[in-house]
Amino acid sequence: xxxxxxxxxxxxxxxxxxxxxxxxxxxxxxxxxxxxxxxxxxxxxxxxxxxxxxxxxxxxxxxxxxxxxxxxxxxxxxxxxxxxxxxxxxxxxxxxxxxxxxxxxxxxxxxxxxxxxxxxxxxxxxxxxxxxxxxxxxxxxxxxxxxxxxxxxxxxxxxxxxxxxxxxxxxxxxxxxxxxxxxxxxxxxxxxxxxxxxxxxxxxxxxxxxxxxxxxxxxxxxxxxxxxxxxxxxxxxxxxxxxxxxxxxxxxxxxxxxxxxxxxxxxxxxxxxxxxxxxxxxxxxxxxxxxxxxxxxxxxxxxxxxxxxxxxxxxxxxxxxxxxxxxxxxxxxxxxxxxxxxxxxx
Amino acid sequence: xxxxxxxxxxxxxxxxxxxxxxxxxxxxxxxxxxxxxxxxxxxxxxxxxxxxxxxxxxxxxxxxxxxxxxxxxxxxxxxxxxxxxxxxxxxxxxxxxxxxxxxxxx
Numbered sequence: 001x002x003x004x005x006x007x008x009x010x011x012x013x014x015x016x017x018x019x020x021x022x023x024x025x026x027x028x029x030x031x032x033x034x035x036x037x038x039x040x041x042x043x044x045x046x047x048x049x050x051x052x053x054x055x056x057x058x059x060x061x062x063x064x065x066x067x068x069x070x071x072x073x074x075x076x077x078x079x080x081x082x083x084x085x086x087x088x089x090x091x092x093x094x095x096x097x098x099x100x101x102x103x104x105x106x107x108x109x110x111x112x113x114x115x116x117x118x119x120x121x122x123x124x125x126x127x128x129x130x131x132x133x134x135x136x137x138x139x140x141x142x143x144x145x146x147x148x149x150x151x152x153x154x155x156x157x158x159x160x161x162x163x164x165x166x167x168x169x170x171x172x173x174x175x176x177x178x179x180x181x182x183x184x185x186x187x188x189x190x191x192x193x194x195x196x197x198x199x200x201x202x203x204x205x206x207x208x209x210x211x212x213x214x215x216x217x218x219x220x221x222x223x224x225x226x227x228x229x230x231x232x233x234x235x236x237x238x239x240x241x242x243x244x245x246x247x248x249x250x251x252x253x254x255x256x257x258x259x260x261x262x263x264x265x266x267x268x269x270x271x272x273x274x275x276x277x278x279x280x281x282x283x284x285x286x287x288x289x290x291x292x293x294x295x296x297x298x299x300x301x302x303x304x305x306x307x308x309x310x311x312x313x314x315x316x317x318x319x320x321x322x323x324x325x326x327x328x329x330x331x332x333x334x335x336x337x338x339x340x341x342x343x344x345x346x
Numbered sequence: 347x348x349x350x351x352x353x354x355x356x357x358x359x360x361x362x363x364x365x366x367x368x369x370x371x372x373x374x375x376x377x378x379x380x381x382x383x384x385x386x387x388x389x390x391x392x393x394x395x396x397x398x399x400x401x402x403x404x405x406x407x408x409x410x411x412x413x414x415x416x417x418x419x420x421x422x423x424x425x426x427x428x429x430x431x432x433x434x435x436x437x438x439x440x441x442x443x444x445x446x447x448x449x450x451x452x
Contacts, residue, residue, distance in 0.1 A: 027395060041364065044403040102415045103427065107405075128428075135414045135429045139395055197431055292403045292412055 007334070008144050008256075010153045012189040016145030020257070025143045031260040032289055033308040035301075040290065043297045043304070046107035050296040051099075054276065055115060058096070062088050066231060073227055082230055086239025087277070090167070093122035094243040095279035095295075101134055104294040105279070121209060123243075124167065124174045124236040126181065128202045132194045141288055142256050142264040148189060152252040154334035156327045161248075167240040181206030242277065249319045250284045253326030253338045261288040263340050267302060268313040285309060310340040351440065351447040357385065360446075365409060365420075367400035371450045375437065376400050378409065378420045385439045386420050387448040393418075393425065393432035 009016040020026050065088065068081035097119030099105035103112040120127035133148045140146035144153075152161075163169040177187060184203050186194060194202065212232070219228040226234070255263045265285040270278065281287060283298035286305060293301050302312070313319040322338055329336045352370040360366045360379040367390060368375045374390035376399040390398050392411040401412035409420045416430030423434035438449040 037364075038361075041361075041403070046405065103410075103417075104415065109427070131428055135394075138414055195431055198428060290412075291415060292410055 008154065010144055010150055012145065012148055012192050014145060018145070020140070020143050020145045023257075025140070025257055025259070026146050027139055028259050030141075030289075031262070033262075033305040035290075035304050039304060040293075043290075043301050044292045044294075045297075046104065046294055047296070048107045048111065050294075051105040051111070051115075054279070055096075057276075058088065058092060069230065070227070082235075082238075085231075086235040087242045088239070089122050089235035090237065090239025091241070091243035091246070092277045093119045094247065095277070095281050097123050097125060097130075098134075098281060099279050099295050101131055102291055104292065121212070122236060124171055126174070126178060126202065126205055126209065128198055128205055129177070129181075129186075129190055129194060132190075132198065136193045138288065138291060141261060142251055142254070142258075144256050148193065150251075150256075151247065152327065154256075154337075155331045156252075158327075158331070161244075161327075164244050165241040167237045171237050171240075178206045178209055182210055245316065246274070246278045246281065248323060249282070249313070249316060252323045253330065254340065255337045260342075261285050262310050262342055266313060266319055267309065268316060268319045270316060274316070308343060310342055351449050354387075354446045354448055356444060357383075357441055357446045360385070363404050365400050365402060365404050367398060368448070370448075373450065374398065375448060375450070376402075376409065376420070377439070377446070377448065378404060380404075380407065384421075385441065385446060387437040387439050388418070388420050388423055388434040392416055392430065393434055394429045399434075 011017070062085060065081045065085040069078050069085055072078035072081060096105070096115055100112045100116035100119060103109060105115065106112045117127055120130060137147050137149040142150055144150070160169050180187060181202050186199065186202065216228050216232045220226055249266050249268045251264055251266070254266065258264055262285055265288050267285045268282045270282045275282060280295040280298045283302050286293065286298050286301045289305070290301060313322075326336070326338050354368045354370070354377055355366070357379070360377060362379055362383070363381045364379060366377045368377050376388050376390045378386040378388070380386075388399070388409075390400065392399055392413070394411065394416045395413060397411055397413040399409050399411060403410040403412070407419050407421045408417050408426060410417050411430065414429050416428065417426040418424065418430055418434050419426055420434070420436070423436040425431055425433050435452060440447055440449075
């Protein structure tokens, strides 16, 4: 018997927005695992050391791979260093952008803000609109009609997912928005979550981004080579694929419209290299539940909360063993989702 | 204008460099104690999304909202970083006879 499908409206100004509000899902109270205030306070402590160390390593790797790419430019061997440079630029910037958006990576505020601006530019996300978008994502995580960051609406768009590996869907969309912002305007959806007093910053930053891109395009044209754009601009596209692999594990295939992050986020164990690139965002349930805890304390937070959490995924591969069949099934049955098994209440 | 003071707790009931919730006079407040034993009071809810600040993180004179990491200087109520854009209301605090109380008048 064919399943009757009522397609959901993922926009922030449509039918499901009203529904979410009527059902009490907008700006609602979320479940939090029990943890003592004293222990949480310890875990919330901010430090500059870990993020300074990781940032120095990150920029050093960008410098080394970028230099090797320059030296090997003109030969096929240049693909290797640029592949690494691209991932460091177009994927690793996602986690730097994210942690500094929350201002938890460093203790020192200006360090968070400086790296946030750099990460935003690299990942092709304008810093002000995305701060507000992500704020809404934390208020209304995977609430249809409210969360602007639902990456896998149902039924899933497989062509879109493939294009996302090289930012070919989000990239042009972001560049388009940047042009709108340059003209001193917001999109209708952005107007629902960016307050008036922040809007002038959106327009200013968009103009700065466009000037930088224009500068690199002009430089490339002047020397008849795409080499300058291999360093700034293009790596946001050719280096995005690893960010997609990580990011897909966060929420894909899980429940919509629930008020418990254990049901709509995944915690996935990853090796130290992936955790360096991803800055521990693999502890995604923990991050959503307690966003004040910095990335370098998320593993410790995970240990504290583990008895009240669903079973974590043992690897990226294990997560994908669940995600891929779930997305394939959602293509035919958009009402399907993975039900996470919660531990019995203590 | 000064109204009736509300009895809150003994000063030692709030840990150093921490925040505590207090409900009284039909309203909700956040009461702070700094590392050097100064006490402050503000409205309880973040001005951005009505999340109670008592679950937040105190760093020096700053309180960070537990939901969206918006920050306020709790000694003045000043919003110090997006998504906190609107200042918090602050209230007078006094300690007398081993009790901490606040003046809830605006």
